[in-house]
Amino acid sequence: MRKIKVCIIGCGMIARCAHIPAYISNGHFKVSAVCDAVEKNAKAVCDELKIKKYYTDAAQMLEQEKPEVVSVCVPNMLHKKYVMLALEHGANVLCEKPLAFTLCDAEEMFSTAKRYKRILMACQTLRFLPERLAVKKMVDNDEIGEVYYSELSRIRRRGIPAWGKFHIKEYSGGGALIDIGVHGLDSAIWLMGNPKPVSVSAIMNKVHADEFGSSESSGALKGGVDNSGFNSDEMNVESFAAGNVRFENGSELSFKVAWAANLPEENNIIIAGNKKGVDTENRKVFYGSDNMDKLFIEPNGFEAEPFFGHYCLADKLYKCLIGVETQFVKPEETVNVSSILEAAYLSAAEKREIKIAELRRLP
Numbered sequence: 001m002r003k004i005k006v007c008i009i010g011c012g013m014i015a016r017c018a019h020i021p022a023y024i025s026n027g028h029f030k031v032s033a034v035c036d037a038v039e040k041n042a043k044a045v046c047d048e049l050k051i052k053k054y055y056t057d058a059a060q061m062l063e064q065e066k067p068e069v070v071s072v073c074v075p076n077m078l079h080k081k082y083v084m085l086a087l088e089h090g091a092n093v094l095c096e097k098p099l100a101f102t103l104c105d106a107e108e109m110f111s112t113a114k115r116y117k118r119i120l121m122a123c124q125t126l127r128f129l130p131e132r133l134a135v136k137k138m139v140d141n142d143e144i145g146e147v148y149y150s151e152l153s154r155i156r157r158r159g160i161p162a163w164g165k166f167h168i169k170e171y172s173g174g175g176a177l178i179d180i181g182v183h184g185l186d187s188a189i190w191l192m193g194n195p196k197p198v199s200v201s202a203i204m205n206k207v208h209a210d211e212f213g214s215s216e217s218s219g220a221l222k223g224g225v226d227n228s229g230f231n232s233d234e235m236n237v238e239s240f241a242a243g244n245v246r247f248e249n250g251s252e253l254s255f256k257v258a259w260a261a262n263l264p265e266e267n268n269i270i271i272a273g274n275k276k277g278v279d280t281e282n283r284k285v286f287y288g289s290d291n292m293d294k295l296f297i298e299p300n301g302f303e304a305e306p307f308f309g310h311y312c313l314a315d316k317l318y319k320c321l322i323g324v325e326t327q328f329v330k331p332e333e334t335v336n337v338s339s340i341l342e343a344a345y346l347s348a349a350e351k352r353e354i355k356i357a358e359l360r361r362l363p
């Protein structure tokens, strides 16, 4: 069987623990080479996952390997650079989240993908949580009706990522909202049917990062990362963000997100429709004055894997490449998420509600 040739840019935690294992497990892909600016990171991944070649220069790797698929797994601020480079070299691209954090960057990246007739998909892997897939099925079957309100809460008491450069704005572009909020925003607007955002109002705050939590509480595999180099004095991004998004169809999304906050732990999306409402995390469906059903969950077969969403996404990418399915995380959904991120940061900085239309007028 011919295998689809894949190259990886960035050999850190997510490449090693999620992307490469997912491609290998899928069986339709072959990872021919990896690249990292830090040679020892690239070499370590090759040794551990039995990949034959590594590079320290991405352009050189793309020219020599000519992959059909590239995974972009570098810190956020480098996503656009490597997505564009991979597209220009004719590859389809899976880009780690957030694909972009401005509306114009997201639009430019997707219009480039369209021009080259390639797939560009953001790794919004938490859509594959079985309870979120179950709610999406209800929405698609019109069991929820018109969604007029939703709430996203993703609160970690202490869970600041302490590997990599997540806490440094120059590498990450932002803190909790960009890192974990982007998953929740993506899932929420996907479940709401991707209404068009018109305005965002947000606040952000930062706690001192001395108690940053364990690797697992910040989203890495147990023992999968080295937190020893973390310096809390370098942290210049938010650990907490909260706000509201208004949509063109009159609906609203309320969100609160934290890497660290003196609040109860929460990880939920609540959807209210004019037929039914759902508390996703607690798997409860509400309707009428006192009716409550259990959300019907179907297993997706990958739950045992720590980063199971990446396994599901590799499967979706394969189906899209062979033309039996359309793109699972759609460009227009990711463009909307990027515009919400940009407007939220601007809103917090300028202490006012930001209209999405204003973003197009920014220099």
Ligand SMILES: NC(=O)c1ccc[n+]([C@@H]2O[C@H](COP(=O)([O-])OP(=O)(O)OC[C@H]3O[C@@H](n4cnc5c(N)ncnc54)[C@H](O)[C@@H]3O)[C@@H](O)[C@H]2O)c1
Binding pocket: 009, 010, 011, 012, 013, 014, 015, 035, 036, 037, 038, 041, 073, 074, 075, 076, 078, 096, 097, 098, 123, 124, 125, 163, 164, 165, 179, 219
């Ligand atoms: N989908 C998810 O659930 C999930 C989870 C964790 C991280 N992520 C995302 O994955 C990305 C990477 O995160 P990570 O945890 O692997 O971080 P990491 O710090 O462990 O790895 C980043 C790697 O990129 C390399 N790198 C830096 N600059 C480079 C350059 N110019 N060229 C090539 N390589 C370069 C670094 O040397 C490092 O090896 C981030 O965008 C993050 O948001 C997604």
